[in-house]
Amino acid sequence: RVAELLVDQGEADSFLESQLKPELLEAACAEAGIPLTLRRQPGYDHSYSFVSTFMADHLAWHAERLSLAA
Incomplete structure (x- = not known):
């Protein structure tokens, strides 16, 4: 099971509306x-x-969670 997620999304991403659709990830995470x-x-x-x-933010975020799990 995934404990939590960190995602950065560029608002000027040309794939945002047609492919990435972060709102679907938000809904799936909320449901789960x-x-x-x-x-x-x-x-x-x-x-x-x-x-x-x-x-660097993502590496620090993961390192913090890995150290908590140890």
């Missing part, structure tokens, strides 16, 4: 009782710049 932190990032798209900007 999985806490979701969905951070919508204004001005970001689907590029390397977007990924690299938030990578």
Whole structure:
């Protein structure tokens, strides 16, 4: 079982409406009782710049949870 999720989504992502549809992830997590932190990032798209900007946050988030599980 997934304990919780962290997702960053660029609001300027050209795939947002047609493919990514974060609202469906929100609904699925709510239905399954999985806490979701969905951070919508204004001005970001689907590029390397977007990924690299938030990578450190994601690594720290996972490291914190892994240390709690140990």
